[in-house]
Amino acid sequence: MEVKLKRILENNRKYIEEGNLPSYIPELSNANKNALGIYVSTVEGEEWGAGDYMYPFTIQSISKVITLLIALEDNGMEIFQKVGMEPTGDAFNSMMKLELVQPSKPFNPMINAGAIAVTSMIHGSYKEKFDRIISFFRAITNNPKLGINDRVYLSEKSTGDKNRAMAYYMRDVGILQGDVEEDLDLYFKQCSIEVTCKDIARIAAFIGNKGVLKETNERLISEEYIKIAKTFMFTCGMYNASGEFAINVGIPSKSGVGGGIMSVVPSKMGIGVIGPSLDSKGNSIAGVKVLEELSKEFNLSIF
Numbered sequence: 001m002e003v004k005l006k007r008i009l010e011n012n013r014k015y016i017e018e019g020n021l022p023s024y025i026p027e028l029s030n031a032n033k034n035a036l037g038i039y040v041s042t043v044e045g046e047e048w049g050a051g052d053y054m055y056p057f058t059i060q061s062i063s064k065v066i067t068l069l070i071a072l073e074d075n076g077m078e079i080f081q082k083v084g085m086e087p088t089g090d091a092f093n094s095m096m097k098l099e100l101v102q103p104s105k106p107f108n109p110m111i112n113a114g115a116i117a118v119t120s121m122i123h124g125s126y127k128e129k130f131d132r133i134i135s136f137f138r139a140i141t142n143n144p145k146l147g148i149n150d151r152v153y154l155s156e157k158s159t160g161d162k163n164r165a166m167a168y169y170m171r172d173v174g175i176l177q178g179d180v181e182e183d184l185d186l187y188f189k190q191c192s193i194e195v196t197c198k199d200i201a202r203i204a205a206f207i208g209n210k211g212v213l214k215e216t217n218e219r220l221i222s223e224e225y226i227k228i229a230k231t232f233m234f235t236c237g238m239y240n241a242s243g244e245f246a247i248n249v250g251i252p253s254k255s256g257v258g259g260g261i262m263s264v265v266p267s268k269m270g271i272g273v274i275g276p277s278l279d280s281k282g283n284s285i286a287g288v289k290v291l292e293e294l295s296k297e298f299n300l301s302i303f
Contacts, residue, residue: 004297005038005050012036012289019277019285022257027155031057031259031276036286038294039197041205042269045214053197055274058152060256061092062200063190064115065207065229065237067122070136072225074123082106082121082175083114085232092239092282095166104173110236110254113166117175119190120183133190140206141199142215152258153192160188191256197272200262204270230264234302238288241281248292250301255283263291265300 013036022028037052071079088097088107098104098113106114122129138146167184170176176183206213207229211221233252238245238261245253251271253263259276261284273291275284295301 001040001048002050005040005048005294008290008293008297009036009038009051011293012286015286015289016275016277019275019279021276022278022282025152025155025159025257027149027152028058028258028276033277035259035274035276036290037197037274038290039201039272040269041198041201041272043205043209043214043267047198047201049198052274053272056149056194056196057258057260057274057276058149058191058256059193059195059200059260060191060258061110061112061115062195062203062254062256062260062262063193064110064118065233065254065262066137066140066203067115067119067133067190068109068232069211069221069225069229070132071118071121072228073221075121079109079118079121083109083117087236087242089240095162095169098166098169105175106170108232108236110232110239112163113170116163116167116183116187117170119187120176120178126179126182126186129186130189133186134193136220137193137203139220140213141195141202143199143202146193146195146199148189148192149194150192152194153188156188156192157185160184163187195260197260197274199272200260201270201272204262204264204272206270208264208266208268208270210267230266233264238283239281241279241283241288245283245288249288249295250303251291251295252302253291255287257282259284259287261287261291266302268300 237254263271273287275287
C-alpha cells in the first residue's frame, strides 16, 4: 500500500506549481508550498502513510464537520431552524445570499457563516465549549497533544473582518444570540487546531466507523448525525467545487485552506491529504488530483 501511495503522490506532484498559498490569512502564506502527503486509516485500525504525512498544518474548515457533530448531539435537528441544508454554488466566505435569500440564514454548515452559527449552538460557556471541542478532537484522533497554533489563530483573528461582518449580520437577524465576539473567537480557534494527515485520517475513520471509536468500541456520536455530516461533506465539503469532486472522486470529503483534505470511505477507511498549494476554489490543487487517482485505482467512489 505504501508503495502505491508514494507512486500516486509522485504522479500528481506536478500540479503543485499551478496553485498558490492563501494570502488573506497572512500566516498561511508561510506554509511549505511543496509539501504533499497522504495517510490512510482503516476502520479496523490498519494505517499507512506516504510523503509529508507528518507535516503540521491548521485544520481550518475541516473543523466544521466536527463542530457540526457536537452541535447535533447538543441540539438535534433544531439547528436547521437557523442553518440550511443546501449547497450554495458560492465561495465559502461569500455573504451575498445571507441578505438576498429569505428567510435570512446560512445555506449550510460547511460555509463560514453556517459554521459560525453552528459553533455558537454548542452548549456551555465559552471555556466549556472550547474544552469540549478540543477534547473531542483529541479523543477521535487518539492524539492527546493536539492544540492550537497561536500564530495562525492570531492571524485569523486580526484579519477576519468578513467573518466578523457575517456574524454581526446574523445577530441582527436573530441567528446568533450570544456574545458575537466569543462566537467568532471560538470559530477562529477551532480553525487553528494544528493537525497532520494522520490526525485527519483518524477523524475520517471515526466517521467511517459510524461514530464509534475503534480504540474503545465506544459510540460518541449517533449514527443518524454521522449520516448527516457525511451528506454535507459530499454536497458542500469542497466549497463550490463539490459537484465536480463528487463526479471525479465520489467520496464524502471536506477541505480546508490550510491545504488539508479529509475523506471518508464509509465503513472502510479515512484518508487525510495535505498540499498547501491551493486552486482558485480554496482546495489543495495536488491533493484533489491525488484523491482522484486513489479513488479510481481502488474503486472507492460510493456510486
